[in-house]
Amino acid sequence: MYLKPEEISNILKEKIKSFNFNMEKEEVGTVIQVGDGIALVYGLENVMAGEIVLFENDIKGSVLNLEEHHVGVVILGEYKDIKEGSLVKRTGQVLSVPCSEKLLGRVINPLGEVIDGKEAIVSNIYYPIEKEAPKIIDRDFVRTPLETGIKAIDALVPIGRGQRELIVGDRQTGKTSIAIDTIIHQKGKDVICIYVAIGQKASSIAQITRELETEGAMDYTIVVAATASDPASMLYIAPYSGCAIGEYFMDQGKDVLIVYDDLSKHAVAYREISLLLRRPPGREAYPGDVFYLHSRLLERASKVAPSLGGGSITALPIVETQAGDISSYIPTNVISITDGQIFLETDLFNEGIRPAINPGVSVSRVGGNAQFPALKQVAASLRIDLAQYRELEAFSQFSSDLDIETRKKLIRGEKLVNILIQPNYKPVGVEQQVISIYSANLGIYDEQETEEIQNLEKEVFDVVSSKNAEILNKIRNKEKLSPEDFNSLKDTINGYMESKAQEE
Amino acid sequence: MSSLAVIERYSRSLFQVAEANDTVEDIKNELQALAKVFTEDDKLKTFFTSPGIKSEIKANLLKETLDKGGFSRYTINYFNLLMENNRFDFNVPYLSAVTFNNFYLKSQGIKKGKIILAKELNEIEIAKLTQEISEKLGFKLELKYQYEPELIDGIYLEIEGVVYEDNLNKRLVKLEKWLKG
Numbered sequence: 001m002y003l004k005p006e007e008i009s010n011i012l013k014e015k016i017k018s019f020n021f022n023m024e025k026e027e028v029g030t031v032i033q034v035g036d037g038i039a040l041v042y043g044l045e046n047v048m049a050g051e052i053v054l055f056e057n058d059i060k061g062s063v064l065n066l067e068e069h070h071v072g073v074v075i076l077g078e079y080k081d082i083k084e085g086s087l088v089k090r091t092g093q094v095l096s097v098p099c100s101e102k103l104l105g106r107v108i109n110p111l112g113e114v115i116d117g118k119e120a121i122v123s124n125i126y127y128p129i130e131k132e133a134p135k136i137i138d139r140d141f142v143r144t145p146l147e148t149g150i151k152a153i154d155a156l157v158p159i160g161r162g163q164r165e166l167i168v169g170d171r172q173t174g175k176t177s178i179a180i181d182t183i184i185h186q187k188g189k190d191v192i193c194i195y196v197a198i199g200q201k202a203s204s205i206a207q208i209t210r211e212l213e214t215e216g217a218m219d220y221t222i223v224v225a226a227t228a229s230d231p232a233s234m235l236y237i238a239p240y241s242g243c244a245i246g247e248y249f250m251d252q253g254k255d256v257l258i259v260y261d262d263l264s265k266h267a268v269a270y271r272e273i274s275l276l277l278r279r280p281p282g283r284e285a286y287p288g289d290v291f292y293l294h295s296r297l298l299e300r301a302s303k304v305a306p307s308l309g310g311g312s313i314t315a316l317p318i319v320e321t322q323a324g325d326i327s328s329y330i331p332t333n334v335i336s337i338t339d340g341q342i343f344l345e346t347d348l349f350n351e352g353i354r355p356a357i358n359p360g361v362s363v364s365r366v367g368g369n370a371q372f373p374a375l376k377q378v379a380a381s382l383r384i385d386l387a388q389y390r391e392l393e394a395f396s397q398f399s400s401d402l403d404i405e406t407r408k409k410l411i412r413g414e415k416l417v418n419i420l421i422q423p424n425y426k427p428v429g430v431e432q433q434v435i436s437i438y439s440a441n442l443g444i445y446d447e448q449e450t451e452e453i454q455n456l457e458k459e460v461f462d463v464v465s466s467k468n469a470e471i472l473n474k475i476r477n478k479e480k481l482s483p484e485d486f487n488s489l490k491d492t493i494n495g496y497m498e499s500k501a502q503e504e
Numbered sequence: 505m506s507s508l509a510v511i512e513r514y515s516r517s518l519f520q521v522a523e524a525n526d527t528v529e530d531i532k533n534e535l536q537a538l539a540k541v542f543t544e545d546d547k548l549k550t551f552f553t554s555p556g557i558k559s560e561i562k563a564n565l566l567k568e569t570l571d572k573g574g575f576s577r578y579t580i581n582y583f584n585l586l587m588e589n590n591r592f593d594f595n596v597p598y599l600s601a602v603t604f605n606n607f608y609l610k611s612q613g614i615k616k617g618k619i620i621l622a623k624e625l626n627e628i629e630i631a632k633l634t635q636e637i638s639e640k641l642g643f644k645l646e647l648k649y650q651y652e653p654e655l656i657d658g659i660y661l662e663i664e665g666v667v668y669e670d671n672l673n674k675r676l677v678k679l680e681k682w683l684k685g
Binding site for chain 1: 659662665666669670679
């Protein structure tokens with residue numbers, strides 16, 4: 001923009017004229033100690049817990065501790081410029097994030113500031129990051145499925161819109177991949193996705209964002225990023241701001257999927273803040289309210305009643321375990337808050353079973369009501385078959401000594417496990433899932449080599465889509481399949497297998 | 505911080521005793537006089553902070569000073585108690601005077617504050633200004649005046665954590681921010 005000197009002078013004159021002469025009244029305090037992202041402030045007698053205060057240079061802080069002689073403030077940003085004796089101003093406001101449709105496709109920090117180098121977002125609507133969860137009476141049942149596109153999840157641990165399903169497992173077991181696949185699969189399903197990265201490497205976040213962009217998922221996704229280099233305070237508020245943005249969309253009656261990746265790092269960040277604020281440490285040095293830290297966050301994920309718009313927030317929190325120990329402090333806490341968990345195992349992952357879901361320990365407490373009826377019909381026996389297979393697996397090495405029945409069960413189990421294997425970023429629709437599992441139940445893969453299963457699975461689905469399109473419609477429209485439908489499917493699949501056998 | 509918290513508790517008790525016996529003003533003046541001596545006299549500081557001098561000698565000196573100086577019974581007892589409980593150090597007289605004065609101001613409904621102006625004022629003018637501000641705000645005030653030419657024009661008034669501000673310097677800073685966008 002080029003301005004002439006006269007224009008600048010006019011602007012200045014106008015600006016000076018329009019200065020109001022009212023004396024400003026502000027409540028201030030003084031920094032008495034600062035360090036590690038925490039400031040102790042003297043004064044600010046009327047400040048509220050959770051209120052935003054402004055340091056010099058307009059750096060924000062959030063009041064966490066109210067004590068007799070001072071208040072404890074977490075600094076939300078760079079704290080190197082804050083010195084002893086600096087003034088701290090009250091704002092009278094609680095921490096809020098700007099909410100707008102324009103956030104879709106963007107990467108923001110927990111304060112709602114864009115960090116993807118594109119233009120800033122201006123919004124008049126602000127949502128407080130800490131908000132009470134919907135009341136009992138305002139909630140509705142979880143009854144609509146949220147497809148993840150992952151066969152093992154949709155069939156065994158189905159997730160409904162408004163549910164909280166924990167993804168738990170050791171490092172490098174594919175936890176994030178499940179979440180990303182789920183986001184990718186929401187394309188065209190009218191679900192807004194929010195991916196909250198807590199304490200992750202900036203390079204990982206960049207990679208995830210790029211992957212989402214490549215798959216065309218950024219159109220309906222917002223990434224809230226607090227990287228490993230951000231102060232603990234930013235990591236602490238990240239999931240709450242993600243949730244606040246989710247609530248904005250939920251209030252408009254939309255369905256939201258929010259991934260918290262991951263809550264163990266969130267708990268560690270909160271532990272850091274709490275210890276610096278000299279709150280008494282408890283088990284594993286976590287503060288006493290670490291349960292409340294996660295429960296108040298996950299309780300905000302809900303399906304609200306139609307009278308309130310009928311929107312929902314589905315939460316997929318991720319928790320990392322150490323050496324598969326789900327009985328440690330944070331995993332047990334989050335397991336008890338959520339409506340089920342997807343447990344990933346390193347051993348399965350190394351065996352090539354990916355997603356490495358352990359069907360024995362993974363559960364979904366409410367998702368069953370939200371599962372596609374046809375998928376429920378075909379997957380009913382899946383869990384038992386897999387459980388039996390796991391039991392017999394130990395004997396598989398003595399296969400020659402086993403009776404035919406046991407050998408059959410072992411083969412079926414092995415093929416079922418193979419059917420549930422899925423590559424990264426390749427989610428499949430519910431129709432294909434039903435056909436795959438049904439055809440596996442029919443035993444068509446029992447004679448096949450493992451490498452050929454995926455191709456055959458695809459071929460079978462193509463045949464069924466051309467011959468039984470109306471059944472696929474029924475599946476998609478959440479209708480139950482009748483015995484006739486199953487017979488017709490059976491005929492198509494067996495017919496194809498016979499013709500294929502003849503060709504060979 | 506912890507030392508201030510401890511002294512605050514002791515001086516609160518002294519204030520309550522003084523209030524009950526109607527000697528608040530006297531004790532306040534005594535404490536302030538003692539605080540002045542302790543803050544202004546460097547030799548006294550060296551004596552009281554020296555690790556080479558036994559604490560009994562320090563205690564005896566203070567006791568004698570208080571006795572001979574004609575201090576009231578409560579003030580003497582107050583310092584004796586602090587010494588008995590091993591709470592006395594060089595800063596105690598000053599902290600006692602400050603905290604006692606705070607209790608006094610609070611009991612009188614007087615608020616402490618700071619006023620910064622870009623104009624030099626004499627004591628009469630300051631008193632008049634304090635009086636006017638006090639009338640406007642509806643409470644008694646004890647203002648500390650500071651001359652600061654950087655304000656250019658206007659006022660900066662701080663009363664117990666509340667700042668009333670309108671000066672040219674602040675407006676220029678605002679203008680600068682606005683111009684920078």
